[in-house]
Amino acid sequence: MMYSLRIRLITGVIIGILLLLAVFSLVVYSVIRRALINQFDASLVSTAQILSASVELNDGEIDLELDVEYMQEFQRKERPTYYQLWHKDTVALRSPSLGRDNLLRFEGPLDVPVFRALQKNRQPLRAIGLKFEPRGVKKPERDRDRKRNEDKQRAKQQTLTLVVARDARVLQGQLSFLRWLLLTASAGAIILSFLVAAFVVRHGLRPLTAIAGEIAAIRENDLSTRIGTTSVPDEVLPIKNRLNDLLSRLEEAFKRERRFTADVAHELRTPLSGIRSTIEVTLARARNSSEYQTVLSECLAIVETMQTMVSNLLMIARLDAHQITFRRAQINLTELVNCCWRPFSDRALEHEIVFENCIPLEMTCESDPENLSTALSNLLDNAIEYTDNGGQIWVTAHHYDDSIEIAVANTGCKLTSEQVSHVFDCFWRADPSRTATGIHCGLGLSLVQRIVRALGGSTNASVQADGVFTVRLILPVM
Amino acid sequence: MRLLLIEDYLPLQKSLTKGLCEAGFAVDVTGDGQEGLWYAMNNDYDVIILDLMLPGVDGLSILKKLRAKGRQSHVLILTAKDTLQDRVAGLDLGADDYLVKPFAFEELLARIRALLRRSYLQKNPRIKIKDLQIDLTTQRVWRGREEIQLTPREYALLEYLAMRAGEPVSRTDIWEHIYEFKSTASSNVVDVYIGYLRKKIELTGKPPLIHTVRGRGYCLGVQL
Numbered sequence: 187m188m189y190s191l192r193i194r195l196i197t198g199v200i201i202g203i204l205l206l207l208a209v210f211s212l213v214v215y216s217v218i219r220r221a222l223i224n225q226f227d228a229s230l231v232s233t234a235q236i237l238s239a240s241v242e243l244n245d246g247e248i249d250l251e252l253d254v255e256y257m258q259e260f261q262r263k264e265r266p267t268y269y270q271l272w273h274k275d276t277v278a279l280r281s282p283s284l285g286r287d288n289l290l291r292f293e294g295p296l297d298v299p300v301f302r303a304l305q306k307n308r309q310p311l312r313a314i315g316l317k318f319e320p321r322g323v324k325k326p327e328r329d330r331d332r333k334r335n336e337d338k339q340r341a342k343q344q345t346l347t348l349v350v351a352r353d354a355r356v357l358q359g360q361l362s363f364l365r366w367l368l369l370t371a372s373a374g375a376i377i378l379s380f381l382v383a384a385f386v387v388r389h390g391l392r393p394l395t396a397i398a399g400e401i402a403a404i405r406e407n408d409l410s411t412r413i414g415t416t417s418v419p420d421e422v423l424p425i426k427n428r429l430n431d432l433l434s435r436l437e438e439a440f441k442r443e444r445r446f447t448a449d450v451a452h453e454l455r456t457p458l459s460g461i462r463s464t465i466e467v468t469l470a471r472a473r474n475s476s477e478y479q480t481v482l483s484e485c486l487a488i489v490e491t492m493q494t495m496v497s498n499l500l501m502i503a504r505l506d507a508h509q510i511t512f513r514r515a516q517i518n519l520t521e522l523v524n525c526c527w528r529p530f531s532d533r534a535l536e537h538e539i540v541f542e543n544c545i546p547l548e549m550t551c552e553s554d555p556e557n558l559s560t561a562l563s564n565l566l567d568n569a570i571e572y573t574d575n576g577g578q579i580w581v582t583a584h585h586y587d588d589s590i591e592i593a594v595a596n597t598g599c600k601l602t603s604e605q606v607s608h609v610f611d612c613f614w615r616a617d618p619s620r621t622a623t624g625i626h627c628g629l630g631l632s633l634v635q636r637i638v639r640a641l642g643g644s645t646n647a648s649v650q651a652d653g654v655f656t657v658r659l660i661l662p663v664m
Numbered sequence: 665m666r667l668l669l670i671e672d673y674l675p676l677q678k679s680l681t682k683g684l685c686e687a688g689f690a691v692d693v694t695g696d697g698q699e700g701l702w703y704a705m706n707n708d709y710d711v712i713i714l715d716l717m718l719p720g721v722d723g724l725s726i727l728k729k730l731r732a733k734g735r736q737s738h739v740l741i742l743t744a745k746d747t748l749q750d751r752v753a754g755l756d757l758g759a760d761d762y763l764v765k766p767f768a769f770e771e772l773l774a775r776i777r778a779l780l781r782r783s784y785l786q787k788n789p790r791i792k793i794k795d796l797q798i799d800l801t802t803q804r805v806w807r808g809r810e811e812i813q814l815t816p817r818e819y820a821l822l823e824y825l826a827m828r829a830g831e832p833v834s835r836t837d838i839w840e841h842i843y844e845f846k847s848t849a850s851s852n853v854v855d856v857y858i859g860y861l862r863k864k865i866e867l868t869g870k871p872p873l874i875h876t877v878r879g880r881g882y883c884l885g886v887q888l
Contacts, residue, residue: 452745455746455764456673458766459744459766462766463772470683470769471686487675
């Protein structure tokens, strides 16, 4: 990405400069060329004017003033000026420089000079063609109409065509030098601008390079580092900040994951050590069968605890990964709660806990029966675990416009409000040592919360001054 | 040798107690931190096996208080916490060893034996007193070439005397290191066991190994 960005920037700059230079060179070239040619043409025009002014026509005889004819310009061998004069279709005069050669005859309207590039002996020439009326003609005085007609006729007969040509090598040389100059200057400018652009782009992208270097140095086992590149340009600053935010979130997630894994390992170690030492001690010597039976049933109880924990963990993981599909069915809440309570009734009796299902008989709700009953069972299990002997557990439900609230309450809660705010955290316990006591591993309420969330609802927990602990499930009504 | 086990996870507590008793240790057990602290403060245990997460008072606080009061018992921390920080914290607070759950029971026993040897400045796991040999690892005893069969209690008594060989050991010391807290006290139970032990290890025609030190107790190996 870095690489192509640099190339793209440099290429863009170079193309821009190239276009600018091309336009600039073309304009300069054409302006100077025009000026040079104009200058050349102006001298041709003046020569042609001198010549044309020197020509006299006397009764069909064409004369040229001698001093003009013998002007150095028309005599010299080196880059001479040529002229040729036609009267009607015959060549009237020729410059000495021309020898016996002919110039190409061309002309425009009367008295309008026309320019043309010619070649003589492969040398470039620039020529002017001029059609003119020579001096020295006496206009006869006749009546107007005749005069006009005769004028026209005479003009036809008496106009001369003059072509003056001059060696254009100097002009061509000047123009080709100009072209060379412009091309060389452009090439130099391109190379220079490439170097400057490369430097500027590299310099400009330095913060990006620095950030990339810092990112490359971040290892997944240490996400506490942040991108610290200072003097970051405004355009890159949001990228840096977003990356740092992302790193913070990643670090937090990794920490949570690590803590969770550590917690899981810790929670599994204690029962495992129980099983292991029970088996090892038993195997250390021969025992009678009743001893083996006791030990095996003890181990089985531990295994059951671990199994519950593992399946809870698995369910939490699946809920977190959205791997659990839900079905919807009409549920009679009273029946569902009674059904969930049944497995706990013996334990409640043992601790003289009174259970009351206060949900109105006809109350129904549309939700997933299996998952809702898992949530309720976990809530009741938790309630029994923490209710004082001789205490009470009761379940209520209320219908609201767009939701239904199921509340499980129990007496004998010793938690503070601050502690209650943690009850839905994984592996949280009011007393950390409860880890070892087996039945509860601090996953029940987290599982409840995740199930209810997956069902589209929410949970909350509260404790009152008299020790009544209530967990509420708020489920949406379809 | 007398141990205190402070562990609140019942299945582990139960099996460890059973295993340690069967290994010949006198074991006091509690699952409560407060109670454990009281036991540790009021008895001279050879080794205290301490869980860290306990109801009442947590393991590290117990350790801190014990060391603050100058109790010298060796402490072995037994916990599911396995991070480097936990281990360093435990050892730095004065623990002598650290074992992470789950562990092999054999390793726990070996570590306890190592701590005991350290307690009694005994590097060699095989103690020799004249022609009496005691293998502390296998708990076997020989007189000359002949192996002597001892009951666990007799072995515990001999081991304790052997650890402190050459010095007089009082009846109270013996009582405190051989018997658990719950045993009913009896003034002459130590003398009775010394009698049993003498019958098994003393040989006729050879000088006695266990000497009675008047008013001070017993001494193994040396006539004081």
